[in-house]
Amino acid sequence: MDAxxxxxxxxxxxxSALVVVGQRNPMYSAFALIVTLCSLSVIFGLLGxxxxxxxxxxxxxxxxxxxxxxxxxxxxxxxxxxxxxxxxRTLRGVALxxxxxxxxxxxxxxxxxxxxxxxxxxxxxxxxxxxxxxPHFLYAFEATSILILAALxxxxxxARKEP
Amino acid sequence: VGLxxxxxITALGVYGxxxxxxxxxxxxxxxxxxxxxxxxxxxxxxxxxxWVGVIMLAGSLQIADIVDDQGxxxxxxxxxxxxxxxxxxxxxxxLAATAEVAxxxxxxxxxxxxxxxxxxxxxxxMRFACIQMAEYIxxxxxxxxGTSLFLGGWHAGVPGLPSEGLVAFVWWGAKVFALLFVxxxxxxxxxxxxxxxxxxxGWKVLVPVAAAWILATAAGxxxxxxxxxxxxx
Numbered sequence: 051m052d053a054x055x056x057x058x059x060x061x062x063x064x065x066s067a068l069v070v071v072g073q074r075n076p077m078y079s080a081f082a083l084i085v086t087l088c089s090l091s092v093i094f095g096l097l098g099x100x101x102x103x104x105x106x107x108x109x110x111x112x113x114x115x116x117x118x119x120x121x122x123x124x125x126x127x128x129x130x131x132x133x134x135x136x137x138x139r140t141l142r143g144v145a146l147x148x149x150x151x152x153x154x155x156x157x158x159x160x161x162x163x164x165x166x167x168x169x170x171x172x173x174x175x176x177x178x179x180x181x182x183x184x185p186h187f188l189y190a191f192e193a194t195s196i197l198i199l200a201a202l203x204x205x206x207x208x209a210r211k212e213p
Numbered sequence: 214v215g216l217x218x219x220x221x222i223t224a225l226g227v228y229g230x231x232x233x234x235x236x237x238x239x240x241x242x243x244x245x246x247x248x249x250x251x252x253x254x255x256x257x258x259x260x261x262x263x264w265v266g267v268i269m270l271a272g273s274l275q276i277a278d279i280v281d282d283q284g285x286x287x288x289x290x291x292x293x294x295x296x297x298x299x300x301x302x303x304x305x306x307x308l309a310a311t312a313e314v315a316x317x318x319x320x321x322x323x324x325x326x327x328x329x330x331x332x333x334x335x336x337x338x339m340r341f342a343c344i345q346m347a348e349y350i351x352x353x354x355x356x357x358x359g360t361s362l363f364l365g366g367w368h369a370g371v372p373g374l375p376s377e378g379l380v381a382f383v384w385w386g387a388k389v390f391a392l393l394f395v396x397x398x399x400x401x402x403x404x405x406x407x408x409x410x411x412x413x414x415g416w417k418v419l420v421p422v423a424a425a426w427i428l429a430t431a432a433g434x435x436x437x438x439x440x441x442x443x444x445x446x
Contacts, residue, residue, distance in 0.1 A: 081232075084228070100218075101214055104214045104217045104218055104220075104221045107224065107225065108217065108221045108261075111221075111224070111225060112221060112225060112227075112257070113224065113254060113257070116227055117254065119235075119250055120247065120250045120251055123231075123235060123246065123250070175217075175274060
């Protein structure tokens with residue numbers, strides 16, 4: 051059952067990701083990205099981590115993509131002009147994607163990553179919080195939040211009109 | 214993950230309005246959709262933050278645990294409900310929920326004085342029925358959540374009164390309908406706010422108040438765990 055669900059949603063994720071890249075209309079790309087993010091969240095759920103799955107939907111599908119749509123609709127982005135498909139550009143893109151895939155695969159094989167989570171792996175909300183706020187990750191976690199705050203202030207400083 | 218799951222599904226609800234406004238290919242509808250995407254995103258934040266204190270007190274994301282936690286406090290008196298213990302959070306929740314479901318003082322996505330009917334201008338018959346039904350289902354959902362998180366769910370609120378079995382439905386239903394009544398009451402009473410007032414209120418009042426209240430609750434839970442009888446699991 052899990053395997054069937056995994057393959058169904060993995061296929062949906064890959065297909066909608068292709069739509070994101072292939073669409074000429076930015077609105078359609080944004081909608082396809084929402085589908086990708088939601089199917090990724092299902093895969094997180096299947097991996098036994100409902101907390102991450104729900105966060106994925108809240109943060110990415112619920113907040114970030116709404117902002118994307120807001121900007122797209124506010125700027126009224128028109129359909130991209132048709133550039134001739136094919137030729138060198140497409141070829142280079144496909145080649146780059148293949149190289150990335152190869153590197154990732156090589157990494158997985160060389161580092162002998164376990165595809166199955168280790169026994170006793172617990173990704174409940176409580177466990178996540180304990181790990182995140184343990185001394186091991188606390189500084190990295192806090193540093194990330196300061197980084198995000200700095201980016202926020204920077205964005206406002208750049209966007210603000212001089213009085 | 215209980216509560217977070219509900220939050221995730223509500224977060225996806227905004228796409229219905231945005232898509233309806235955008236797909237109508239009408240400038241008024243587009244502006245309605247645009248407004249709703251910004252409004253719901255802003256008020257979702259305050260809505261989520263207002264839950265944090267409640268979750269901290271109960272020590273659980275499960276709604277049943279949160280309701281039981283309220284029923285145990287102060288020997289079962291209604292003053293132990295989160296609406297009183299967490300009064301600022303309840304006010305933030307109520308205001309943010311009104312805006313989140315676009316009820317009248319905050320129904321800028323529709324705003325018929327300026328946008329014809331906003332995002333649902335171009336929809337009629339069954340499609341309009343679906344939009345309208347979704348709006349009312351949203352309203353009922355936030356009333357039910359408010360009842361469970363802040364108004365003690367199915368507990369009577371007075372020790373000695375029964376709150377078991379079928380009577381629990383009566384208490385619960387009465388509280389839900391009271392909240393729904395207030396929503397309709399507000400619609401009949403208040404004028405619509407301006408769009409810049411709406412955004413300023415959300416970001417400059419609700420979010421800071423909710424954040425400050427989270428700090429206060431966290432301090433209370435950490436320093437005086439006995440006072441709130443924080444469940445330790």
